[in-house]
């Protein structure tokens with residue numbers, strides 16, 4: 442079992458390799474690890490990320506097959522099937538780090554903002570479900586009269602949505618709550634920057 446802090450260091454190192462490669466820094470990119478094809482599944486981290494095509498978790502963390510247990514859904518929301526997937530991996534494989542990975546300019550968050558402003562807009566029931574998960578996280582921001590800068594509102598909405606998903610993962614599952622209090626499971630929010638390729642982790646204080 443790989444402790445949460447060690448898992449987090451691996452992800453940070455992997456993201457550095459990815460950024461180096463994206464910037465054409467060949468020397469550092471070559472330090473990236475070789476790929477293997479493991480027969481056993483022993484993921485050291487669980488990633489709940491957005492489906493956005495620009496944010497493939499294994500690539501942005503420079504990880505290979507077997508390394509990450511990845512759940513992707515538009516807007517990195519926590520619906521029952523996402524929660525169940527995290528529970529499955531954490532209890533079955535002993536994975537002790539969960540990352541909720543949002544990203545700048547998330548289209549799902551944008552869609553939620555737009556749906557809240559234009560409730561008469563047509564959308565399917567399934568899409569409305571996703572918006573319904575994001576809405577409570579960003580409602581306060583949208584109703585805050587001090588919030589006048591549109592770009593800033595969007596930026597904050599993405600982060601608020603990540604924070605809300607972190608809270609849901611930590612609170613909505615008895616299994617996960619127990620693993621957090623008794624067994625070193627950590628849940629950390631993070632944001633991938635589409636412009637730089639860098640992942641910013643919101644909680645740097647992961648221990649043991």
Ligand SMILES: [Zn+2]
Nearest residue numbers: 491493547548
């Ligand atoms: Zn997104």
